Amino acid sequence: MSSAELYAAYKTKMQKIADVKYASAVxxxxxxTYLPPKGNDFRGRQLATLSEMAHELFTTEAMGALLQELNSKEDLSASEKRNVQLSLEDYTRNVKLSSDFVRKMSEAVNTAYHAWVKARTNNSFATFQRPLHNLIALKKQEADLLGYEQHAYNALMNDYDKGLTVATVDGIFNHLKPQLSVLLNKIKNKPQVDNSFLHQHFDKDAQWKFGIELLKKIGFDFEAGRQDLSVHPFTTSFNNYDVRVTTRVDENDFGNMTWSCIHEGGHALYEQGLPAAEYGLPLSEYCSLSIHESQSRLWENCIGRGLPFWQHNLKQLQTFFPGQCNQLTAEQFYKGINKVQPSLIRTEADELTYHFHVMIRYEIEKMLIEGTISTKDIPAYWNEHYQSYLGVTVPEDAKGCLQDIHWSHGSFGYFATYSLGSIIAAQLYAAIEKENASVNKEIEAGSTATVLNWLRKNIHQYGREFTSEQLCKKATGEALNSTYFIDYATKKYTAIYGL
Structure with a gap:
């Protein structure tokens, strides 16, 4: 067969596998979002079956042979060659896991997810502890099967950001933590800004409608996506023309819905910007979760918590909630939404204390995988470190170690990407401002098109062609540098608090 015929066969197989995976994602x-409680057990079976099918289709000997043969061809285009290389890497990794193991993992995740939902409802970690213990045992086994150097956790982090290691993350956190602590201590000694306006009564339906408007403002295409409600806000994609976001609404906390909409909208814009022509192939997939998180944090914080955005959008907010917001100026609103104060909930945390939330989860995961703590130790460790890192007392499990959905999904190795995403976001936004001197004036006038177009050109179009480090360097001219985040945060909060 010619290279063209072989590549066509490869593409057909990959797109068939993608169809199964995206059916599972639906x-x-x-x-x-909508599953009735009694459907849990059969849904778990359906998901396990589809996961097993997708794995079996991808890890056949015939697929391996096809990838090896294609990889040896010299007459493929650059994008074709890169797709094959990445698929071969994925194949080599996935073939280490049996279909039976993949099914067991899917079943364990389903059990853990529903146990987590019940545990949150009952405010009792004990309900979640045993299913989580069983899931972690499988994650340890997965790390052993995949293989790793130095630390088992490296094998799991690699799933979310290729090449990411404990040594790298430890180095970044060790650099970030003391600088954040200095900035936080300076803020503690200044008069606190007022954000009480966020905690009035805001009608649920009106919040929902305003959230839809915010998504439109940043460029979310509702012809290629939708928003729904969920316990924990998330984004999922079935292709770049069908991207789903969710939010949650608290009638007594306007910030809960607002910035989860913008955050998830940032994720969704990335998914909608990936190349449709590469459907089912690596170049249609996101680079890494660190890069993915950089997209959501850039929109949520650099733009959505920026003064220019609200100099334009506050007027519309006041039409939705005249009684609550008519007396506010854009400057007052801006300061209030950027209030820095240690808190319990990661998704509601300010930009500075947020990283301590991530560090605590990262530390717990490392120790769970290396076996220095067990699942029964999680609540005590969590509560102790929220006190020592943030000075807050955890009153109950629902506001403590049960607040995140990630462990119930088996997503171990994920949390560090949240902090990395914030760091990358600051570096990307600095590059946007450098290349487009008028960008903040444009945002103040109501247009975020320059930002989205820059991201489409420099991030979205490349899919998985590059690693996070390579893509960051290509987009900004230098490797990941946490100094950009520190500079951004120092400038922003010096102005807000008069440091």
Whole structure:
């Protein structure tokens, strides 16, 4: 067969596998939005079957042989060659896991997810502890099967950001933590800004409508996506023309819905910007979760918590909630939404204390995988470190170690990407401002098109062509540098608090 014929066969196989995976993703989305409680068990079976099918289709000997043969061809285009290389890497990794193991993992995740939902409802970690213990045992086994150097956790982090290691993350956190602590201590000694306006009564339906408007403002295409409600806000994609976001609404906390909409909208814009022509192939997939998180944090914080954005959008907010917001100036609103104060909930945390939330989860995960703590130790460790890192007392499990959905999904190795995403976001936004001197004036006038177009050109179009480090360097001219985040945060909060 010619190279063209071989590549066509490869593409057909990969797109068939993608069809199965995305069918599974639809069921997972439904599980977290509309699934009736009695459907849990059969949904778990359906998801396990589809996961097993996708794995079996991808790890056949015939697929391996096809990838090896294609990889040896010299007459493929650059994008074709890169797709094959990445698929071969994925194949080599996935073939280490049996279909039976993949099914067991899917079943364990389904059990853990529903146990987590019940545990949150009952405010009792004990309900979640045993299913989580069983899931972690499988994650340890997965790390051993995949293989790793130095630390088992490296094998799991690699799933979310290729090449990311404990040594790298430890180095970044060790650099970030003392500088954040200095900035936080300076803020503690200054008069606190007022954000009480966020905690009035805001009608649920009106919040929902305003959230839809915010998504439109940043460029979310509702012809290629939708928003729904869920316990924990998330984004999922079935292709770049069908991207789903969710939010949650608290009638006594306007910030809960607002910035989860913008945050998830940032994720969704990335998914909608990936190349449709590469459907089912690596170049249609996101680079890494660190890069993915950089997209959501850039929109949520650099723009959505920026003064220019609200100099334009506050007027519309006041039409939705005249009684609550008519007396506010854009400057007052801006300061209030950027209030820095240690808190319990990661998704509601300010930009500075947020990283301590991530560090605590990262430390727990490392120790769970290396076996220095067990699942029964999680609440005590969590509560102790929220006190020592943030000075807050955890009153109950629902506001403590049960607040995140990630462990119930088996997503171990994920949390560090949240902090990395914030760091990358600051570096990307500095590059945007450098290349487009008028960008903040444009945002103040109501247009975020320059930002989205820059991201489409420099991030979205490349899919998985580059690693996070390579893509960051290509987009900004230098490797990941946490100094950009520190400079951004120092400038921003010096102005807000008069440091």
């Amino acid at each position: 069921l997972q989305w439904d599980q977290e």
